[in-house]
Amino acid sequence: MTNPLQNAEWPRREGLAALTAALGADNMRWVGGAVRDTLLGVDVHDVDCATIHTPDQVIDLCREAGIRTVPTGIDHGTITAILEDGPVEVTTLRRDVATDGRRATVSFATEWRDDAARRDFTINALYAHPETLEISDYFTGLDDLAKRRVRFIGDARQRIAEDHLRILRYYRFQARFGAELDKEAEEACADLSATLKGLSRERVADELLKLLSLPDPGATLERMFDRAVLRVILPETALRHVEQLRELIEREAEQGFAADPIRRLATLLPPSPDVAEGVAARLRLSRAQRAQLVSASERLGHDISSHKVLAYELGTAFAVDRLLLLGEDATTIADWQAPTFPLKGGAIVARGVAAGPDVARILQLVEKRWVREGFPAEDRVQALLGEELEQAGFSA
Template structure:
């Protein structure tokens, strides 16, 4: 059952009222995710606005009202209004003039249905009046939303031909909102999967990670593999890796860890740093994402034996990844502050050991025993040091 949009918190934001006053209620409509999620009764972060006004008119009207704007996508008709309760992208109505599967040449449109017709799914083409919150729905989006159905506007194959990324968007939206599968969409995505090869790696990575961040993407990824879609974007993800992902998702849920897309991507890869490096480069992952992926790929069967020792050696985030991937209990690491090993080389020199390699060996031996014993107090460190000094002098 869909909710009353007026019950959505975002509809009462002061900034939206100010924007409506500046641009005129007859000239704008809230559109897309905020309307869709508001009807579902789920939290909304970003609000998008469609307008009949040209970008220059939006900038001028906002300026007169004291609203700062940033021309974030002016070539595509988008101006971002900086409001006290969050930015809003204001985009002039558009229609596609030409598409090649990777980018579209657009022209400005003059009416709401024309703008709605270029959107991908029916559930994303819902327009709400800024004052009455009355919803315009030309393609049955509300019915699809209530039924848990993700359906392309128009013929699925034709819409994918316009923008190949819609294949991955379909799987992401179907995972999040879908109940029953739309067979036309499923068949079109499988038939046109090869077209994903022409997309930039960054766009593919963004969609793949967004899919992996959802609560349980495993059934969708299994379907993508069976239909030949997953192999186009991530050929390393074969059956054993999909099973590893299912185990990881279960471990995250059981232990109370939030879904993490990079950790889940690691589960889809064999435990090989070289493979992780290759995939990170292919997907153009950030340096931080690449580092995590490679560290997770270095996981070993014994990682779960001493979780705090692992966290001390690798940092708690890396240890958490490796423990969960190993099916071990990562909860001891959650929120754990890594202790600082208090013993310094000078203390060993003060005991009569000449500065040099011997000091380093003793220091490392004491630290290893301190970690193995669970980070005991300073009195125990002194006892461990005395034992290691006796060994060195023997």
């Protein structure tokens, strides 16, 4: 059988060749996502490397080869090599010494199998020699990959006890790659779901949003709800919300909109700004993410009869969210550029109104009428201004 790595572009990158020369081909392996995704025919974005060298040795060897490094995770053995064709994380072989479900204490190892044994899933423990591209598979990951089965390495419950986040990682990988469900993994994730409460909010949010960013995570979220896993991290979610998510995913695909994790999160929650604020705080979302989630939660309290007016008032991105969540056709504003209101306060002052609150009030009144009339040309704006000035008692 032909090894897909032999025909892949990324193993032939000049930067990776330079890194291989610096570390020595027999002292390193490509590992994880790049290997897995190539075998699945999925585009590769990041390349990771495992090595028998210690972090200090990696830094020294790269320096001698003229490769700049950054100690991005040196406490856990990871150095990032900065290459012309993209950064590569270089991690020393490791084995777990102690774990508490949130973080692990590791020691460096010298055997590839020891390093593979501490990884989460069999499909993520595939190593490729940088020159021959021969694949090393210590836990039947190739067979699981062929069956599209996401399976923990060793005992699922033990692996989850080592790092509780692996529950959410399992669902994300299952949604992305899985076809055949692994019963042991499914049962372990459901039985140990309460352990997710002990994780940092940032880690939970990161995994949840990654899951929601996938093309079609609907079935996986429904399974998480049925197994009472989802309620641990999103107790606000009801069955109808999960069903609405699946409808939203279909709507996004039909109308040609890319997946948006915050929009999808919004449909998993009641349409309440207070709920949205609470979830945003609990998950420690960014300010921009919080604003988007709250805006989406207000979808029932806004006039949507004119999509362009909605886009003008909210901004196109927020308007698209609301329309999709309400089952409307958002393509009407997908490429629409909101016009600029062609009236400034100076023009009102020039018509005899003293600078101050009257100018601001008249400006707002004219803009509201301009928006309601569908953004007419400037001559109509001047006519509207005249009407408002006359009504306010100013000379038009």
